[in-house]
Amino acid sequence: MIAQASRLNHVEEYYFSTKLKEVRALQDSGKPIINLGVGSPDLAPPPQVMTALHQALLNPDAHQYQPYRGTNDFRKAIAEFYQNFYGVALNSETEILPLMGSKEGITHISMAFLNEGDEVLVPNPGYPTYAAVSRLVGASTVFYDLSEETGWLPDFEQLEKRDLSRVKLMWVNYPNMPTGAVAKKAIFEQLIAFGKKHHILIVNDNPYSFILNEEPESILKYADDTDGVLELNSLSKSFNMSGWRIGMLCGSEKHINSVLKVKTNMDSGMFFPLQAGAAMAMRLPPDWFREQNKIYLRRKEKISILAEALDCSFTRDQTGMFLWCRVPQGITSEAFVDHLLKQYHIFVAPGFIFGSQGEGYIRFSLCSPEETIIKACKRLSA
Known part of the structure; x- marks a missing residue:
């Protein structure tokens, strides 16, 4: 028998990968499952994006x-996007690296900067991939707690009490998933100062900044220099393009080149028509986000009714x-979810x-039509 690599001993299969098998099995047995768990946008990408994709298929170099x-035009579109929406000036030649989704970026960044024995600050709660990838590359995860009492923001007083001598990288994610918390200028400035003081690379994962958020922010806006800061971003959520697998990494030329060393040894550039469509998306006016958010707001109102019917509490901001x-009180989140699924x-x-x-919380997705959410509400009173 060939044994698996020891690095896998500390990593589990992604929860949704396993749980959705159970959900599909229930569906196959005839159960009418309503899935409000996964954040995969059900809405269509912008029509202009689809047109650009189709037209690019006819480019004679499209299939090479x-x-x-990435293409020059896509990088320029990203630079324009950051300038127009975040007020951040980026050099499209040296400070932007297109990615096959931001999850790829988490892996590439970890491989580029972490050695075995290094420590990584990971938010708790937070995206499970931060910790999983850190373990895969042999680094140690050090969780820093976020809580409802502090608005799900870092507690710098508690962070300063830690031994940070081996910490090399810190993952942050604002607007936050899963809590929906937003970081303002003061928090980003504190994060940047904290990283400089302790020689820690701060990486903000920023795919949610335009969803139900009227003041999108980038941590790069508050960095005097980007030597200690990187930012991941993605088109998956903002433009309903999760299946396209398109993201980007922005930061200093030095750090971009380090990540590029990893990328060039692991994959190739994205399919040309995907980049052409993505460039079109990044050049859309703010009206796109306003119309999207009208839909998400109506869905959020319906989900709120569902949550209240289940005696769940939540903040509305x-x-x-x-x-x-x-x-x-008195029930675990896993037991609550299993009861909801079975009952x-x-x-x-x-x-x-x-x-x-x-623990003690659940997360509803807004990626289902209002009619589906209303149907879920009716099941509770049937």
């Missing part, structure tokens, strides 16, 4: 290998495409999968 750094709710055939995400600080 593409540059590892959350951003992003989820609603983060506290379950009733009402409704699936939502349990908070514990995002870390110990997520």
Whole structure:
């Protein structure tokens, strides 16, 4: 027998990968499952993007290998986007690296900067991939707690009490998933100062900044220099293009080149028509986001009714495409989710999968039509 690599001993299969097998099995057996668990946009990408994609298919070079750094036009579109929406000036030649989704970026960044034995600050609750990838590259995860009492923001006083001598990288994610919390200028400035003081690379994962959020921010806006800061971004959520697998990394030329060394040894450039469509998306006016958010706001209102019917509590100022709710006392998030699935055939995400600080919470996705959410509400009163 050939044994698996020891690095896999500390990594589990992604929760949604396994749980959705159970959900599909229930559906195959005839159960009418309503899936409110996964944040995969059900709405269509902008029509202008689809047109650009189709037209690019006719380009004589469309089906050849593409540059590892992405096409010039796509990088320029990203630079324009950051300038127009975040007020951040980026050099499209040296400070932008297109990616096959931001999850790829998490892996590439970790491989580029982490050695075995290095430590990584990971938010709790937070995106499970931060911790999983850190373990895969042999680094140690050091969780820093976020809590409802502090608005799901870092507690710098507690962070300063830690031994940070081996910490090399810190993952942050604002607007936050799963909690919907937003970081303002002061928090980003504190993060940047904290990183400089302790020689820690701060990486902000920023795919949710336009969903139900009227003041999109980039941590790069508050960095005097970008030597200690990187930012991941993605078209998956903002433009309903999750299946396209298109993201980007922005930061200093030095750091971009380090990540590029990894990327060039692991994959190739993205399919040309995908980049052409993505460039069109990045040049759309703000009206696109306003119309999207009208839809998400109506859905959020319906999800709120569902959550209240389940005796869950939540704050109403959350951003992003989820609603983060506290379950009733006396029941775990996993038990609550399993009861909801078996009793009402409704699936939502349990908070514990995002870390110990997520226990006692569940996460509803807004990626289902209003009619589906209304149907879920009716099941509770049937």
